[in-house]
Amino acid sequence: MSHAGSYDRLTRLVTLGRRDRIYAGLAALSGAAPGDHAVDLGCGTGALTRALAARVGPTGLVTGIDPSEEMVAFASRSATPSLQYAVHPAEALPFDDSSVQVVATALAMHHIDPDQRPAAVAEAHRVLVPGGQLLVVDLQPPRNRVARHVIDALTGPEMANNDLGAVRALMVDAGFTIVDEGVRSVAFGYVLARKV
Numbered sequence: 001m002s003h004a005g006s007y008d009r010l011t012r013l014v015t016l017g018r019r020d021r022i023y024a025g026l027a028a029l030s031g032a033a034p035g036d037h038a039v040d041l042g043c044g045t046g047a048l049t050r051a052l053a054a055r056v057g058p059t060g061l062v063t064g065i066d067p068s069e070e071m072v073a074f075a076s077r078s079a080t081p082s083l084q085y086a087v088h089p090a091e092a093l094p095f096d097d098s099s100v101q102v103v104a105t106a107l108a109m110h111h112i113d114p115d116q117r118p119a120a121v122a123e124a125h126r127v128l129v130p131g132g133q134l135l136v137v138d139l140q141p142p143r144n145r146v147a148r149h150v151i152d153a154l155t156g157p158e159m160a161n162n163d164l165g166a167v168r169a170l171m172v173d174a175g176f177t178i179v180d181e182g183v184r185s186v187a188f189g190y191v192l193a194r195k196v
Helices: 003-014 019-030 047-056 069-078 117-127 145-161 164-173
Strands: 037-041 061-066 083-087 100-106 128-139 176-184 188-195
Touching: 019 047, 019 100, 019 128, 019 176, 019 188, 037 047, 037 117, 047 061, 047 069, 047 083, 047 100, 061 069, 069 083, 100 117, 117 128, 117 164, 128 164, 128 176, 164 176, 164 188
Parallel strands: 037 061, 037 100, 061 083, 100 128
Antiparallel strands: 128 188, 176 188
């Protein structure tokens, strides 16, 4: 099985089979609306991308961005005229300034090198329209020791660098206003911010 296929199965396992429902809730939280252009940053196999597409509808556009050709190839199986995918790093987005209403990222920030995260957040700010929103969602290390060992075994060492508080600070430094933050579905921490 490919890495992308394994990752797709892992996200279903980590969410106890509720991935699509959880991602639909995250897409709603992002503020994506009919007709919007939304970007899924670090789209992986496209689960959040598809949830965002359901929110923006046929008059909108969703672009899934990932640096992995394999992930984009896997996700592209669900491509439509209003749902597309492209290989790009988070710190060099292929969009004009102020051209996107929503940027969302789920389970991807911990894969971005900590030294590149400021550039990735700044790029999201650059492409968003004034009033546009950035939603960052990632696994938070569980407080329960047993659960923490399970998550560590499934996700590897990236979780050691998975600090949404630090990402929140990067969002503020880039010029965002924090709108909401919290935890969804036990271990999914999120920060929602607006470009002013």
